[in-house]
Amino acid sequence: MKLFSDYHMHPQAHKLQPYSQELLQPWADRARLRGVSDFALTDHDRYHEAVCFDEIERFRERNPDLKIRSGIELDNDPKSSAAGRAWVARHWDRLDFVLGSVHYIGDWMFDSAAQVDGYKTRNIDEVYEQYTAELDRMIVLGHIDSLSHLDLIKIFKYFPTSPLVDVFTPILEKIAHAGLAMEISTAGWRKPVGIQYPDEAIVRKALELGIPITIASDAHAPAELSKDYEKLADFLQLTGVKEVAVFEKHKATLVSIM
Numbered sequence: 001m002k003l004f005s006d007y008h009m010h011p012q013a014h015k016l017q018p019y020s021q022e023l024l025q026p027w028a029d030r031a032r033l034r035g036v037s038d039f040a041l042t043d044h045d046r047y048h049e050a051v052c053f054d055e056i057e058r059f060r061e062r063n064p065d066l067k068i069r070s071g072i073e074l075d076n077d078p079k080s081s082a083a084g085r086a087w088v089a090r091h092w093d094r095l096d097f098v099l100g101s102v103h104y105i106g107d108w109m110f111d112s113a114a115q116v117d118g119y120k121t122r123n124i125d126e127v128y129e130q131y132t133a134e135l136d137r138m139i140v141l142g143h144i145d146s147l148s149h150l151d152l153i154k155i156f157k158y159f160p161t162s163p164l165v166d167v168f169t170p171i172l173e174k175i176a177h178a179g180l181a182m183e184i185s186t187a188g189w190r191k192p193v194g195i196q197y198p199d200e201a202i203v204r205k206a207l208e209l210g211i212p213i214t215i216a217s218d219a220h221a222p223a224e225l226s227k228d229y230e231k232l233a234d235f236l237q238l239t240g241v242k243e244v245a246v247f248e249k250h251k252a253t254l255v256s257i258m
């Protein structure tokens with residue numbers, strides 16, 4: 001199996017860092033080393049100000065052997081996402097790929113280790129309902145190409161009473177109907193839950209619905225690019241994923257990984 005793409009990474013990590021060749025080049029170096037020839041830069045939309053399309057263009061010119069996609073991870077941050085969404089709309093034609101993510105229920109950033117106590121005071125089935133309602137809203141609002149870490153809400157090992165696939169099937173149907181892709185992410189293996197995003201049964205259901213798959217590491221440092229892809233290859237084999245989607249100007253092409 002040849003895993004040649006990584007469609008989720010954060011050159012700026014978690015602070016505003018203007019795009020420059022110094023910031024970006026280590027990502028290309030790492031990609032080449034890992035056999036990744038097609039990747040998307042998808043910083044969090046709250047740092048959109050530091051994304052520079054001209055720098056990305058120069059980065060491409062310096063690395064002509066790689067397909068470098070300009071992207072962003074658009075989320076539902078109650079403070080910053082309105083501005084992020086407006087920026088995405090304004091630059092839609094210069095972007096290749098937009099990830100849609102839910103990181104918040106109200107103002108609770110549920111995937112932050114500092115806010116894990118939020119699970120203890122809430123009904124977990126209701127948390128999953130609120131989470132999927134936020135995903136639904138993200139799909140309805142549009143301006144996205146793929147949903148990232150679809151069942152991120154399991155990050156701290158709080159699970160609903162119903163199987164995850166039952167909770168997420170209505171969302172998968174909406175993803176399919178909207179013609180969007182879905183990410184399989186290795187990041188879950190590095191988190192307390194210790195399981196890839198999303199759940200195996202969710203991936204099988206997505207394939208059944210014909211949803212294109214993007215693969216990703218959600219790297220926040222070059223060393224994490226395509227992290228755990230050896231393990232991911234086993235998982236893709238197990239679930240029967242035979243092709244992955246790559247994006248240019250929001251247009252998906254399916255490429256065989258067999």
Ligand SMILES: [Zn+2]
Binds near residue numbers: 103148149
């Ligand atoms: Zn995310």
Ligand SMILES: [Zn+2]
Binds near residue numbers: 008009010073218
């Ligand atoms: Zn991310």
